[in-house]
Amino acid sequence: MTESSVDTRHPLPGKGLWHEMRASLAFVERNFYLVRRYWGWEIAFLIFNVTSSMSVLYIGKAQQQFDGAQSAAASQQSVDLVLYLGIGTIVWAYLRAVFSNISEMISWERWEGTIEYTMMAPISRFTHMLGTSLFSIVYGIARTGLLLATLSLFFQVDLTNANLGGGLLIMLLGSVSFIGFGVMAASLPLLFPERGEEMSFVISSILLLVSGVYYPITVLPGWMQGMAAVSPATYVLEGMRAAVLDGAATSTLGQYMLPILILGLLSLPLGIAVFNQAERYAKRTGRLKRSG
Numbered sequence: 022m023t024e025s026s027v028d029t030r031h032p033l034p035g036k037g038l039w040h041e042m043r044a045s046l047a048f049v050e051r052n053f054y055l056v057r058r059y060w061g062w063e064i065a066f067l068i069f070n071v072t073s074s075m076s077v078l079y080i081g082k083a084q085q086q087f088d089g090a091q092s093a094a095a096s097q098q099s100v101d102l103v104l105y106l107g108i109g110t111i112v113w114a115y116l117r118a119v120f121s122n123i124s125e126m127i128s129w130e131r132w133e134g135t136i137e138y139t140m141m142a143p144i145s146r147f148t149h150m151l152g153t154s155l156f157s158i159v160y161g162i163a164r165t166g167l168l169l170a171t172l173s174l175f176f177q178v179d180l181t182n183a184n185l186g187g188g189l190l191i192m193l194l195g196s197v198s199f200i201g202f203g204v205m206a207a208s209l210p211l212l213f214p215e216r217g218e219e220m221s222f223v224i225s226s227i228l229l230l231v232s233g234v235y236y237p238i239t240v241l242p243g244w245m246q247g248m249a250a251v252s253p254a255t256y257v258l259e260g261m262r263a264a265v266l267d268g269a270a271t272s273t274l275g276q277y278m279l280p281i282l283i284l285g286l287l288s289l290p291l292g293i294a295v296f297n298q299a300e301r302y303a304k305r306t307g308r309l310k311r312s313g
Contacts, residue, residue: 044144048152049159052122055129056160067164071171074110077235078176081106101266104178108261109234112192114168116254117225118161119154119196123203124221126153127210137309146297154200161196184264187271191260194281198253201288202228208299214308228252233259253284 056063081103130136139149206221213220231238231245232254238246249255260277263269303309 044148045152045155048149049156052126052129052153052156052160055133063164067167070114070164070168074114074168074172075175077106077110078103078172082176103176104266105262106235107172107176107178108265109258110172111165111169112195112258112261113229113232113234113254115161115165115192116195116199116257117229118164119157120199120203120206120225120228121221122157122160123150123153123200124206124209124224125218127207128218131210131214140300140304140309146300147293150200150204150293150296154203157200157203158193158196180265182268183266184268184271187269187274188261188264190271191257191264191274191277191281194278194285195253195257198281198285198288201285201290201292202253204292205288205295208296211296211299211303211308228254231255251284253281253288256280256284 084102127136130139142149202224206224209220210218227248231241231248232252233241233249234254238249238255241249256277260274260281263277264271264274
């Protein structure tokens with residue numbers, strides 16, 4: 022069967038929106054069963070996330086000890102540092118979960134031996150991506166919730182004045198932007214079957230570096246601050262810290278929501294376009310089934 026015999030980017034004639042939505046939900050269900058099948062990996066990654074997050078937060082605790090018997094203001098600053106780092110850790114864990122789950126979908130298909138069937142199925146690629154993205158958001162929320170619950174056993178912070186509703190809204194908007202980046206990263210395993218998945222980590226590591234996860238972007242060199250301006254994580258983190266640390270009202274968070282929405286509107290169609298081109302190339306060169 023050749024690429025021209027079945028156009029996988031569009032649904033079969035006569036199939037409407039309801040068919041497409043059911044197909045998207047089918048991908049959500051399938052990915053859920055895949056996560057359940059590889060539950061050992063999920064436990065391993067959860068332990069990794071917890072330990073790495075605790076390592077970062079203990080930096081803030083160490084600063085509190087260094088303050089020692091200094092003024093109450095200095096002590097409060099050290100407590101804020103724990104919360105500052107905590108927000109970065111939690112937000113990045115969520116966005117990274119959304120990003121990685123989408124970018125790893127091609128590798129999952131290869132492990133299961135279903136990649137050719139999926140790519141030739143009579144559904145649009147948008148439907149495929151929508152189902153995977155919906156699952157990634159639910160998966161990211163669940164995994165981040167477990168991480169937050171675990172960290173709360175070790176660190177006590179005051180959230181009395183925090184605007185948690187506004188912070189949650191910022192995170193959900195940010196996940197939309199990260200979907201576009203994740204779809205672009207998913208094209209790498211198509212183009213490079215041997216090490217494409219590992220190459221996708223380069224994208225997330227660059228975003229981690231320039232987005233101010235553990236420090237304000239003002240400490241970065243000027244050219245890196247320019248890169249931070251096109252990272253949705255930058256605005257998610259700044260918005261979350263404004264809502265949680267400063268208690269900013271949701272109505273004042275528009276300065277962070279607007280660039281997040283703009284980046285989402287740009288990255289989503291760009292990501293799908295890049296993936297479609299990579300898919301055509303992979304089919305033409307016989308890379309779909311290759312695993313080495």
